Amino acid sequence: MTLSIQQTIQEADRCVACGLCLPQCPTYFKTGSEADSPRGRIQLMSAVAKEILPNNDRFKAHMNACLSCRNCETACPNGVRYGALIDQARVITQQSNWASQGMGWLASNPKFLRLFSQLLRLGQSTGVLSLLSKTHGGFAKRIAMIPQLTTMQCWQTHYPAKRVKRGDVNLFLGCITSAFDAETLLASIHVLNHLGYDVHVPTAQSCCGGIARQQGDANLAKAHIEQNTQAFQHDWPVVTVASGCGAGLKDYTTLPVQDISDFLVRCDWSDIHLNPLHAHVALHEPCTLRNVMKSANAVTTLLSKVPELMLSPLKGKLQCCGGAGTYMINQPEMAEALLADKMMLLQQETFDFLATSNIGCAMQLGSGIRQANMPLTILHPVTIIAKQMGFQSELD
Missing domain, CATH: 3.40.50 (Rossmann fold)
Structure with missing residues (x-):
């Protein structure tokens, strides 16, 4: 799933240090530091993999500061797989932030994630979270990230087409989306059904593994991928509504993954009426x-x-x-x-x-x-x- 040390060295050596990636990198744009650029990070990865430099806190800081936006890949003339390299670097650095570890645990335990979501909803309805958001510090800022929550949705395994059937699709829920944005998933089912598609929601599906990869937990990420590979057995398209989830599934599985918008534009809309929206x-x-x-x-x-x-x-x-x-x-x-x-x-x-x-x-x-x-x-x-x-x- 992740690169071996030798594969990391080989992939890093494909970088010719041309610098075309530098203008594409948000962290380099902000800091101006070579070590916070794709080129600099690749050189650091190679040096640590070859044991020329130590895997110390400075190395970890530069790796963890990467957004994994992958802008650099679009500019690289050699097609260096930077995403795979930074994922491997995170296996080496392994994040220990309590909040991210908590998110990783919740993503792996959907029942507790549902409970956590509903506790947050209770906090919103009672005004407790509103009061806490007015305090200072990192905790208050994290509270501000929480959208207005709704009741948790109980998902069916099958949503039949509302018109003459044209095909079948699998819907990937995503741990965070299902907990914090069920409306988008319901909207996706509505559109797909009205375009003539049966929507299947396998109960055995799991997190895409993205949170585990960001923590550097290769074993947990692999477990998520294996679970999803087993869950989506049919060759129907696996439609995702969160591009971050789609990217993880596309990178690490052979599933026929498509973003919902990409799938929808390929459908037949000839007899579908859309109301105007003056906005x-x-x-x-x-x-x-x-x-x-x-x-x-x-x-x-x-x-x-x-x-x-x-x-x-x-x-x-x-x-x-x-x-x-x-x-x-x-x-x-x-x-x-x-x-x-x-x-x-x-x-x-x-x-x-x-x-x-x-x-x-x-x-x-x-x-x-x-x-x-x-x-x-x-x-x-x-x-x-x-x-x-x-x-x-x-x-x-």
Whole structure:
């Protein structure tokens, strides 16, 4: 699953140090440090793998500061697999942050994640979380990341098509999405059903393994991948609504993974009516959607189907928002600096909605929007489509 030491050295040696990756790297842009660039990190990985340099705290700091946005891969003329290299580097460094370890444990224990989500919902409804968010420090900022929660959804294993059947798809829930954004999953089912697809939700599916990989827990990440490979037995497309989850499944499984928007634009819409939406939508492009799933254009094509909708790609799309899985927990200072740049861009125009295809980005951007008291609603692109097809969420 991860690279061996020899494979790490061989892959790192493919880097010719041309520097084309430097302008693409958000952390290099912020720090100006070679050690915080893809080229610098690869050189450090190689030196540690060859035991030229020690695996010390300085090495760990530079590895852990990487967002895994993978912008660098799009600029690399040699096609160096930076994503695989940084995943292996994290196996060496292994994060020990209590918050990220807690997230990893919850992702592996869905029953406790559901309980945790409902405790947070209780805290929201009673006003306790609102009071805590007004305190100072990292804890208050983490509370600000939590979106408005609803009751937990009990998922069926099969949602039949609402019209003449055209095919079958598997829906990957995702641990965080199912706990914090069930509306997007329900909206996806609504659209797929009305396009003629039976939607299957295997009960044995697990976390994509992304949180475990960020912690450097290769064994746990492998266990998640093996469980998902077993859960999705059929050759039906495995549709994901969070690009971060899709990227992990695409990188580490042979499953036929597709982002929901990419799947939908390939469907027959000839007899589907979409109600007009007179609104200005800012389109945020998650790094994993663009660099790994290669589906960013599909989102634009999909939303362009809505009559009267004004769509504006958010400027500065090559810079990560700072969400990046558990990065916003492990590296709060850099995450906040990157978020501040996004908020500045959002405040330059007036938008009704912000559309993004990744739950981590939605939580990160949502925290900035709430702290700035901006009247801006964040929705997944497929939720916008579903609402124009008559979807009404039954969640409270």
